[in-house]
Amino acid sequence: GESVGLHLPTLSVQEGDNSIINCAYSNSASDYFIWYKQESGKGPQFIIDIRSNMDKRQGQRVTVLLNKTVKHLSLQIAATQPGDSAVYFCAETIGEYGNKLVFGAGTILRVKS
Amino acid sequence: NAGVTQTPKFQVLKTGQSMTLQCAQDMNHEYMSWYRQDPGMGLRLIHYSVGAGITDQGEVPNGYNVSRSTTEDFPLRLLSAAPSQTSVYFCATRGRTLAKNIQYFGAGTRLSVL
Numbered sequence: 001g002e003s004v005g006l007h008l009p010t011l012s013v014q015e016g017d018n019s020i021i022n023c024a025y026s027n028s029a030s031d032y033f034i035w036y037k038q039e040s041g042k043g044p045q046f047i048i049d050i051r052s053n054m055d056k057r058q059g060q061r062v063t064v065l066l067n068k069t070v071k072h073l074s075l076q077i078a079a080t081q082p083g084d085s086a087v088y089f090c091a092e093t094i095g096e097y098g099n100k101l102v103f104g105a106g107t108i109l110r111v112k113s
Numbered sequence: 114n115a116g117v118t119q120t121p122k123f124q125v126l127k128t129g130q131s132m133t134l135q136c137a138q139d140m141n142h143e144y145m146s147w148y149r150q151d152p153g154m155g156l157r158l159i160h161y162s163v164g165a166g167i168t169d170q171g172e173v174p175n176g177y178n179v180s181r182s183t184t185e186d187f188p189l190r191l192l193s194a195a196p197s198q199t200s201v202y203f204c205a206t207r208g209r210t211l212a213k214n215i216q217y218f219g220a221g222t223r224l225s226v227l
Contacts, residue, residue, distance in 0.1 A: 008153055032214050043117075043203050043218030044156065089155050093214065099144070099163060100171060101216070103155030 008087065010108040019077040021107045023090030026071065030092035033066060034101070035075045038087045047075070047088075077109075085111045115139055119204050119219035126194040126226045134189040134222050136204030144207045145187040146171070146216070147179065149200040156203060162187055194226045 013019045025033065031052050036044035050057045050064045050073075057064050063076040073090050090104045120135045138145065146161035148171075158171030162181040176198060178190040191198060201223050205216040 034214050041220075043205070043220055044216075045218070046215045049214040091155075098214075099161060099169075100158055101146075101156075102172070103148075103157070105153065105155050 008106050008108050010110060012110045012112060013080050015080060015082060015111055015113050017080055019075075019080045019084070019109060019111075021075045021077075021088050021109065023073040023075075023104050023107075024071055025073060025090065025092050025104070027092055027094050027102065028068070028071070030094055031098050032093045033064070033073050034091045034093070035062075035064060035073075036089045036091060036103075037084075038089065038106070040086075044089060080109075080111050082111045082113055085109055117204055117206055117217050117219035119202075119222050121222060122220065123223045124225070126191075126224065128195060128226060130194050131190065131192050132194065134191075134202055134204075134224070136187045136189070136219060137185055138187075138204075138206045138217075139185065140206060140208070140217065141184060142206035142208045142217075143184065144209070145181065146205050147177070147187070147189045148203045148205065149173065149198075150203060150221075151200050159189065159202075191224075194224075196226045198224065199226045200224060 034049040035047040038044045048059045061078045065074045087106045089106045091101045094100045118137045143164045147159040148156035150156045157173045160179040162168045168179050201221045203221050204219045207216045
């Protein structure tokens, strides 16, 4: 994947509001799409994944939507909390057995109290 | 249960020096991988391994070597460090169960090459 630059997009939301983070992917052959959360100074942490034959999957306070027609993925976080502040990355699996992960550039989520 | 342990946490090298970044896991995961993360960017895959004795290249393998002699360890070697290799390096593991998309990342090694 090509870099989209040094400046990550930032989403600022009020505590308690819902957040929607968007991602465009490039590979139509990907089997899985995955969202990761990365807090400052830490490694990424798995949030939720969705298989390419699905269009919606729900977890605890999170929902992932997949639109294969326009190659778009979104992560919805309900009742956003200060602990949700982090950088969020989408990733897609490619290659044999999905052994390779290609990450997007990331979105910064800032939650205002 | 430590999960994924990376050492060192920080390292400063001079151009041309070599070093090995260590990654150890205690989850008996077969799959291990190395990523680098540059400012304002997502992670890029350097090398990965699907089991002991098996390694393969990722997106940005040049300048790095790996080996996988045991399930637990997956070291990353920089043969001759260059300033372009200044980055944060993450090791990750995953299993082969239904939760195979859940990769567990270490805390990272912050490397500066002067």
